[in-house]
Amino acid sequence: GAGVSQSPSNKVTEKGKDVELRCDPISGHTALYWYRQRLGQGLEFLIYFQGNSAPDKSGLPSDRFSAERTGESVSTLTIQRTQQEDSAVYLCASSSPGQWTYEQYFGPGTRLTVT
Amino acid sequence: QQQVKQSPQSLIVQKGGISIINCAYENTAFDYFPWYQQFPGKGPALLIAIRPDVSEKKEGRFTISFNKSAKQFSLHIMDSQPGDSATYFCAASRVGGGGNKLTFGTGTQLKVEL
Numbered sequence: 001g002a003g004v005s006q007s008p009s010n011k012v013t014e015k016g017k018d019v020e021l022r023c024d025p026i027s028g029h030t031a032l033y034w035y036r037q038r039l040g041q042g043l044e045f046l047i048y049f050q051g052n053s054a055p056d057k058s059g060l061p062s063d064r065f066s067a068e069r070t071g072e073s074v075s076t077l078t079i080q081r082t083q084q085e086d087s088a089v090y091l092c093a094s095s096s097p098g099q100w101t102y103e104q105y106f107g108p109g110t111r112l113t114v115t
Numbered sequence: 116q117q118q119v120k121q122s123p124q125s126l127i128v129q130k131g132g133i134s135i136i137n138c139a140y141e142n143t144a145f146d147y148f149p150w151y152q153q154f155p156g157k158g159p160a161l162l163i164a165i166r167p168d169v170s171e172k173k174e175g176r177f178t179i180s181f182n183k184s185a186k187q188f189s190l191h192i193m194d195s196q197p198g199d200s201a202t203y204f205c206a207a208s209r210v211g212g213g214g215n216k217l218t219f220g221t222g223t224q225l226k227v228e229l
Contacts (some may be wrong), residue, residue, distance in 0.1 A: 004158070031214065042121070042204055042219035043159070056214055091158055095215065102147055102208075102215050106158030 002026065004107035006092050012113045013082055021077045021110045025094030030072050033104060036061075037089045046090075049075060082114045118142050119207050121220025128227050134192040136223045138205035141186065145207040147215065148181065150190045153202045153222075162203070163190070195227045 005024040013019050025032050030051045035043040045059040049069040060066070064083075069075040079086055089111050093104040120139045128134045140148075149164035165172045165179040165188065172179045178191040192199055202224050206217040 033214075033216070035217075035219075040222075042119075042221045043206075043217070045216045045218070048214045048216055050214055056216070059216070093158075102164070102210050103149075103161045104215070104217065106151075106160065108156065108158050 004092055004094055004105050006090075006107040006110050008110060009108065010111045010113075012115060015084060015114055016081055018078065018080045019082055019112065021079075021090050021112070023075045023077070023092030023094075023107060025073070025075070025092070026096075026105055028072075029094035029096045029105070031095045031104075032069055032075050033093045033095075034067055034075070034077050035091045035093065037091055037109070039088070043091060046077070079112075082112075084114050087112055087114045118218045119205060119220045121205050121223060123223060124221070125224040126226070128195045128225065130195065130197060130227055130229050132195050132227075134195045134199070134225055134227070135189060136203055136205070136225070137187065137189045138207075138220050139185075139187045140207045140218075142207070142209075142218075143186070144209045145218075147208045147210045148179070148188050149206050149217070150177075150179065151204045151206060151219075153204065159204060192225075195225075197227045197229060200226050 007022045032049040034046040037043045047067045048056040064080045067077045089109040091109045093106045095104045150162045151159035152162045153159040176193045181188045205220040
């Protein structure tokens with residue numbers, strides 16, 4: 001079956017521009033997470049969606065970052081007025097709460113480079 | 116604040132040897148401890164995970180050892196193979212309630228040499 005997909009796979013943008021990153025979770029997965037992975041670092045939690053509940057935005061680093069999710073499907077992460085420190089791989093993961101393994105399935109990520 | 120500390124940063128092991136990666140956490144509310152494996156250009160994939168009600172979990176060549184009192188857990192890869200060469204991340208979270216938000220270690224680059 002299809003896994004988590006993300007687009008674009010690579011994005012190069014100029015400082016100050018806005019970017020949108022897309023995540024298609026595994027069908028039927030109600031939970032969706034965004035993480036950021038800076039070069040040589042571990043993943044940092046950004047935001048979490050669960051069904052129709054209010055998202056947990058506690059990991060967003062600034063108000064330039066926002067995310068939306070339509071129901072239990074696609075999510076978009078938007079970064080406004082990009083800065084060079086935003087350069088990273090942005091990873092999306094989905095899971096199905098209730099699975100005893102609590103496994104999060106990750107997509108391949110979007111590599112964002114801000115020049 | 117780094118809540119999960121991982122060591123070593125890199126590791127070279129001979130084929131057939133044992134690879135050991137260690138992690139320590141600070142938040143005593145954590146109750147789920149997974150290890151993820153990541154190959155270049157790919158997203159992390161769950162390798163093995165443990166809950167704090169057991170001190171060890173084994174799946175094939177991979178074993179997690181967990182020490183609740185020391186707030187430490189480790190990954191052991193027995194009979195390491197070149198195909199195990201990847202970056203390994205430990206993580207921790209508190210499941211349930213507000214979601215399973217993972218806090219990751221900084222990763223260990225493992226290279227298994229012939």
